[in-house]
Amino acid sequence: MSLLQLKQVEAYYGAIQALRGVDIEVNEGEIVTLIGSNGAGKSTTLKSICGQVKMKGEIWFNGTNITAQPPHLTALGGIAHVPEGRRIFPRLTVKENLEMGAFSVKSKAVIKERTEKAFAYFPRLKERYHQVGGTMSGGEQQMLAIARGLMMGPKILLLDEPSMGLAPVIVDQIFEIIQELNETGMTILLVEQNAYQALQIAHRGYVIQTGEITLQDAAAELLRNDQVKEAYLA
């Protein structure tokens, strides 16, 4: 069943058009990856889902038209956006960051349960529970950013370049956790420049070039595709 659907999405920064007729569908239970080079429009695609950019076209989520819905409502509605660059609260502890992620959750029991669940995926964060976020390593901060996204109990995770700037061994860990999250039921839209690794864990993928989707296929097919190999896997 289709959980998220972008229909003919166009996005603009003032006079600059960043997306042109983007159609993307994410089914429940899938990892879908959106790959493309610098400036192709990957982050803008996620921003358009979360109401952070001026757009035309339609966005449907879980049977509801959420086009241009403001970001806090998208979050409340079950979409967790983990933006590029690990934007955690650097002066707050791991605990406080996670609590901020659950901003609308009133029940302490639910917050506790979700924190425990997050620790099951990210044991490192449990060890760092009272540490100030900004003093942790890049990989730990990325883990915290994802864990914070989980605190609202979302139906889908939108991940913007979780591998950016991290050492290869840490990237492997992050991708493993993404796969685990998916195997335990989370639907994921993964934006990546690291096409090879993203396609390894994804079910399907889309290629975006200067704001347009130029290819879409099963991830395994994209890994074999000559154009993809030449442009993104070299």
Ligand SMILES: Nc1ncnc2c1ncn2[C@@H]1O[C@H](COP(=O)(O)OP(=O)(O)OP(=O)(O)O)[C@@H](O)[C@H]1O
């Ligand atoms: N705030 C902004 N103002 C003006 N133009 C912007 C803005 N943000 C992005 N753009 C432009 O929109 C286009 C798409 O950018 P976007 O950030 O979505 O690309 P991306 O594929 O995510 O690449 P990157 O990995 O570099 O973030 C680019 O041409 C970029 O220069």
